[in-house]
Amino acid sequence: MKSAIKSALFVSAAALLQGAFGAGCGASVPLRTEASTSGIRAAEEVGASNVPRAALHLQLAKEELAKAKGIANDGDKDQAASMLMRAEADAELAVALSRESTEKAEAIAAVDRVRHLQQENP
Amino acid sequence: MDPKFLFMSVVCTGFIGACAATVPPELVNARSAYQRASNGPATTVSPAELHVARQALTLAEQSFKDHPDSYRTKDLAYVAQRKAEQATATASITMDQKSQTKANSDYQTAQGNIVAEKKRDLTLTRTALAESERSGAATAQLLSAEQVARTEADKRAAAAQAALANLAAVKDEPRGLVITLSGSVLFASNQATLLPEARTKLDQVAAVLLSTRERNITIEGHTDSQGTDANNLTLSQRRAEAVKDYLVQKGYQVDRVQARGIGEGRPIADNTSPEGRANNRRVEIIISRDSQASNP
Numbered sequence: 001m002k003s004a005i006k007s008a009l010f011v012s013a014a015a016l017l018q019g020a021f022g023a024g025c026g027a028s029v030p031l032r033t034e035a036s037t038s039g040i041r042a043a044e045e046v047g048a049s050n051v052p053r054a055a056l057h058l059q060l061a062k063e064e065l066a067k068a069k070g071i072a073n074d075g076d077k078d079q080a081a082s083m084l085m086r087a088e089a090d091a092e093l094a095v096a097l098s099r100e101s102t103e104k105a106e107a108i109a110a111v112d113r114v115r116h117l118q119q120e121n122p
Numbered sequence: 123m124d125p126k127f128l129f130m131s132v133v134c135t136g137f138i139g140a141c142a143a144t145v146p147p148e149l150v151n152a153r154s155a156y157q158r159a160s161n162g163p164a165t166t167v168s169p170a171e172l173h174v175a176r177q178a179l180t181l182a183e184q185s186f187k188d189h190p191d192s193y194r195t196k197d198l199a200y201v202a203q204r205k206a207e208q209a210t211a212t213a214s215i216t217m218d219q220k221s222q223t224k225a226n227s228d229y230q231t232a233q234g235n236i237v238a239e240k241k242r243d244l245t246l247t248r249t250a251l252a253e254s255e256r257s258g259a260a261t262a263q264l265l266s267a268e269q270v271a272r273t274e275a276d277k278r279a280a281a282a283q284a285a286l287a288n289l290a291a292v293k294d295e296p297r298g299l300v301i302t303l304s305g306s307v308l309f310a311s312n313q314a315t316l317l318p319e320a321r322t323k324l325d326q327v328a329a330v331l332l333s334t335r336e337r338n339i340t341i342e343g344h345t346d347s348q349g350t351d352a353n354n355l356t357l358s359q360r361r362a363e364a365v366k367d368y369l370v371q372k373g374y375q376v377d378r379v380q381a382r383g384i385g386e387g388r389p390i391a392d393n394t395s396p397e398g399r400a401n402n403r404r405v406e407i408i409i410s411r412d413s414q415a416s417n418p
Contacts, residue, residue: 086201086204096215097211099215100218107219110221110226114232121232
């Protein structure tokens with residue numbers, strides 16, 4: 001009888017501690033949004049909003065970041081972190097697409113310059 | 123029921139269930155994006171980014187195997203798709219940069235060629251200009267020399283005319299300067315052989331003529347009206363040739379001398395009187411005004 005009560009008390013205490021510990025751990029780990037945030041900022045700085053495809057992915061990144069924060073507030077940090085991966089990937093792609101557009105325009109301009117020079121001096 | 127059989131059934135059912143799980147659209151898209159990227163220039167131009175995309179796809183595939191319906195699988199697949207698209211964009215960037223570098227290099231080369239060509243043109247133009255100036259100066263010199271030569275020739279002609287006037291009758295006619303030598307001074311009657319004293323006279327005339335040797339001369343023999351026309355024509359021709367031969371012998375250019383017999387056809391005096399007939403019996407030496415050779 002005494003040993004059964006002791007076991008029950010032990011199990012309850014263990015459960016209580018686990019719950020408290022688990023809840024405490026879960027609540028104290030902040031959501032790491034730096035990568036996504038800096039990625040979005042970088043995309044804005046290279047003018048992604050001026051390139052249609054890049055602008056789309058920049059917008060997606062922002063929405064995903066916001067969604068991640070919402071999921072984190074609801075208590076699911078893992079899913080929030082997984083959503084942040086999407087935001088980061090979209091931000092990086094927005095930067096790449098913006099640069100692609102710029103480089104393409106510059107390459108076309110350089111080729112046109114050569115053609116123009118050759119036409120003026122046959 | 124046998125517990126072992128039950129356990130195996132559960133395991134097999136789970137296995138089949140996993141295999142039959144629907145592939146999420148994110149993973150389908152990721153696979154397609156990676157295939158496109160790996161079939162394009164990213165393989166050679168942006169291999170690092172393609173490798174990252176492959177790793178991301180592998181993670182997604184593994185997650186799909188382990189947890190086919192989880193949000194994590196979908197998120198990993200979504201990320202894998204973006205990585206593949208990023209590899210494609212990076213390849214495009216690299217190729218455009220190469221194109222721009224080549225175009226800039228071509229531009230510099232073309233500019234260099236244009237400048238070199240312009241320099242060559244400038245040098246050629248300067249050379250041509252210098253040559254033109256030299257040529258102009260040479261032409262001016264030549265003209266000047268010609269003018270001097272012409273002036274000298276005119277002076278000699280004038281001097282010759284003056285000298286001739288002392289030797290014989292000289293008249294300036296449209297056909298040229300006409301020196302008239304009396305036939306009786308040069309030849310015996312009815313003869314075409316020069317008399318000795320005629321040679322002396324002709325020597326003096328020749329000396330003057332040779333000072334104007336660039337001129338053509340025509341020697342015309344004339345007779346009076348005595349005798350037949352045919353005889354007079356023949357005699358006058360022989361006399362003209364005798365004078366020609368003598369002048370050529372003295373040094374006058376043969377292709378600048380012509381001899382013609384006129385006969386009695388061009389009298390300058392009345393043939394009814396002895397004086398008139400004496401005047402008609404003559405040799406005329408006509409000095410042409412031009413300097414072209416008569417027998418080219």
